[in-house]
Amino acid sequence: MKRFALNSATTKRWPLPELVAGCVDAGVSGVGLWREDLAAYGIEQAAARVRDAGLTVTSLCRGGFFDVPGWFDENRRAIDEAAAVGAPVLVLVSGGLPAGSRDLDVARAHVGEALGALVPHALAAGVRLAVEPLHPMFCSDRCVVASLGQALDLADPYPPEAVGVVVDTYHLWWDDQVWAQIARAGRENRIACFQVADWVTPLPAGVLLGRGLPGTGCVELRRFREAVDAAGYAGPIEVEVFAEEVWSRPGREVLDEAVAGYLAHVA
Amino acid sequence: MKRFALNSATTKRWPLPELVAGCVDAGVSGVGLWREDLAAYGIEQAAARVRDAGLTVTSLCRGGFFDVPGWFDENRRAIDEAAAVGAPVLVLVSGGLPAGSRDLDVARAHVGEALGALVPHALAAGVRLAVEPLHPMFCSDRCVVASLGQALDLADPYPPEAVGVVVDTYHLWWDDQVWAQIARAGRENRIACFQVADWVTPLPAGVLLGRGLPGTGCVELRRFREAVDAAGYAGPIEVEVFAEEVWSRPGREVLDEAVAGYLAHVA
Numbered sequence: 001m002k003r004f005a006l007n008s009a010t011t012k013r014w015p016l017p018e019l020v021a022g023c024v025d026a027g028v029s030g031v032g033l034w035r036e037d038l039a040a041y042g043i044e045q046a047a048a049r050v051r052d053a054g055l056t057v058t059s060l061c062r063g064g065f066f067d068v069p070g071w072f073d074e075n076r077r078a079i080d081e082a083a084a085v086g087a088p089v090l091v092l093v094s095g096g097l098p099a100g101s102r103d104l105d106v107a108r109a110h111v112g113e114a115l116g117a118l119v120p121h122a123l124a125a126g127v128r129l130a131v132e133p134l135h136p137m138f139c140s141d142r143c144v145v146a147s148l149g150q151a152l153d154l155a156d157p158y159p160p161e162a163v164g165v166v167v168d169t170y171h172l173w174w175d176d177q178v179w180a181q182i183a184r185a186g187r188e189n190r191i192a193c194f195q196v197a198d199w200v201t202p203l204p205a206g207v208l209l210g211r212g213l214p215g216t217g218c219v220e221l222r223r224f225r226e227a228v229d230a231a232g233y234a235g236p237i238e239v240e241v242f243a244e245e246v247w248s249r250p251g252r253e254v255l256d257e258a259v260a261g262y263l264a265h266v267a
Numbered sequence: 268m269k270r271f272a273l274n275s276a277t278t279k280r281w282p283l284p285e286l287v288a289g290c291v292d293a294g295v296s297g298v299g300l301w302r303e304d305l306a307a308y309g310i311e312q313a314a315a316r317v318r319d320a321g322l323t324v325t326s327l328c329r330g331g332f333f334d335v336p337g338w339f340d341e342n343r344r345a346i347d348e349a350a351a352v353g354a355p356v357l358v359l360v361s362g363g364l365p366a367g368s369r370d371l372d373v374a375r376a377h378v379g380e381a382l383g384a385l386v387p388h389a390l391a392a393g394v395r396l397a398v399e400p401l402h403p404m405f406c407s408d409r410c411v412v413a414s415l416g417q418a419l420d421l422a423d424p425y426p427p428e429a430v431g432v433v434v435d436t437y438h439l440w441w442d443d444q445v446w447a448q449i450a451r452a453g454r455e456n457r458i459a460c461f462q463v464a465d466w467v468t469p470l471p472a473g474v475l476l477g478r479g480l481p482g483t484g485c486v487e488l489r490r491f492r493e494a495v496d497a498a499g500y501a502g503p504i505e506v507e508v509f510a511e512e513v514w515s516r517p518g519r520e521v522l523d524e525a526v527a528g529y530l531a532h533v534a
Contacts, residue, residue, distance in 0.1 A: 102485045108443070137404040139441035140485050141468045146441045174406035174413045176375070201408045205472040218369045218407050 004262050005030030005058040007240035008037050014251025016041050020053045022252045030058040032238045038081055047085040058236040059193050060087035066114040067095035076121050083125040089192045091130050091166055096141040107144045112154045119162045130192035131155055132166035137207050148172055148181040155190055164192025170211050173219040186231020194228050195240045196266055211241045214261030221265045271529050272297030272325040274507035275304050281518025283308050287320045289519045297325040299505045305348055314352040325503040326460050327354035333381040334362035343388050350392040356459045358397050358433055363408040374411045379421045386429045397459035398422055399433035404474055415439055415448040422457055431459025434495055437478050440486040453498025461495050462507045463533055478508045481528030488532045
């Protein structure tokens with residue numbers, strides 16, 4: 001349980017004070033937060049509430065969306081918020097193709113340039129940027145970074161303490177190169193965040209809210225955990241599930257299922 | 268227009284006799300057929316109707332689904348049907364994870380073994396098996412072969428005249444390695460079929476019926492055509508679109524749009 005962390009997206013409708021109390025009660029010591037959580041309660045208040053309860057903030061979601069005008073200032077704010085709330089990592093969902101564009105190469109190159117533009121501020125703030133490759137089904141509209149190898153290539157020009165990657169089982173499980181790329185990520189000291197969700201079908205319309213709690217799908221979750229461990233990662237393991245069915249249930253019930261699934265299928 | 272071919276899935280509700288007449292009228296000389304087309308009209312009758320109209324059958328869809336009991340006999344029948352209808356290529360959608368399994372490695376190895384088991388019959392029948400990598404969003408339930416590189420690895424042990432691959436823009440557009448793999452496919456003489464559809468979002472529930480006619484989405488279709496050309500492929504270019512919105516319209520209207528989209532965005 002020492003490494004288990006609840007990403008607040010899993011219990012999207014659980015208000016932060018209840019989430020904090022529920023985690024303490026359940027023996028959970030780490031939480032991944034979203035900027036929406038901070039906006040709802042105020043950054044300082046949210047940070048104090050989490051800290052006073054003895055919880056650790058494992059990551060802040062999310063920066064990125066480099067295809068949207070204003071991305072530079074918005075991401076600098078996100079870095080500041082991560083620092084303010086004590087999150088060592090800012091997860092980046094890099095954005096899709098700009099409206100009307102078909103040029104993936106240009107969009108991907110732009111992600112690399114955006115990382116470079118943000119690195120100085122991230123280093124100064126002590127926040128590590130974590131490039132998250134998303135499942136290729138999100139490539140056009142959410143994230144042109146579609147594989148772990150690609151995320152590592154984008155991170156490569158920058159110091160590992162400034163830019164890492166996210167290993168998320170939901171996004172990467174289909175890739176036969178993922179095991180080699182996790183090993184590479186370890187060698188290059190890039191694993192900044194490890195997130196766990198399961199793959200279940202049929203996918204819902206829009207495909208965003210189709211994830212399953214650990215153990216409810218077909219992903220070799222423990223193999224991923226063993227692979228990141230073997231690559232030298234010893235950090236938190238966030239359960240992060242987006243699913244209407246999960247969101248519709250009481251937060252504590254979902255947390256207990258997330259813990260049980262983690263212990264049975266990940267730990 | 269010499270290379271344009273209509274895959275009958277694009278006009279799913281257009282009865283074969285009308286499809287044949289429509290293609291002749293529109294100056295289309297190639298059609299990709301489905302086993303369902305043959306079952307509906309009888310293989311010999313369907314073959315005669317297509318042949319008598321002067322059309323070429325560019326491929327038959329589909330064999331595969333090696334995760335289903337009886338796959339060996341079913342695929343032998345599919346090879347026989349391809350030969351009977353004059354299709355040089357049988358497209359293989361290899362199937363997902365067997366029920367209850369999480370072992371992608373085993374499922375993928377099984378696809379390789381299945382190919383080996385079918386090669387003698389395919390060679391004897393003069394039908395080339397074409398392994399189709401599907402988009403990774405279909406990995407669990409339709410096709411564990413999720414990239415062109417993987418399809419080429421699976422084909423590798425077998426003679427190119429027995430086993431090739433399908434290059435389908437819809438399934439491969441997100442992959443930054445696809446250009447190198449298309450070049451490799453050319454060097455290894457494996458490109459058996461080239462299919463074109465566009466990527467449009469949001470995806471519908473179940474994600475199967477979300478494709479767009481050429482030009483309606485974000486795929487660099489012409490870049491794909493130029494890449495397969497540069498790799499030495501000079502065969503037919505099938506427009507293959509699954510989409511409820513497309514299926515709901517008159518076949519001839521859809522064919523005309525497919526041709527227009529092909530000329531504007533692919534040829």
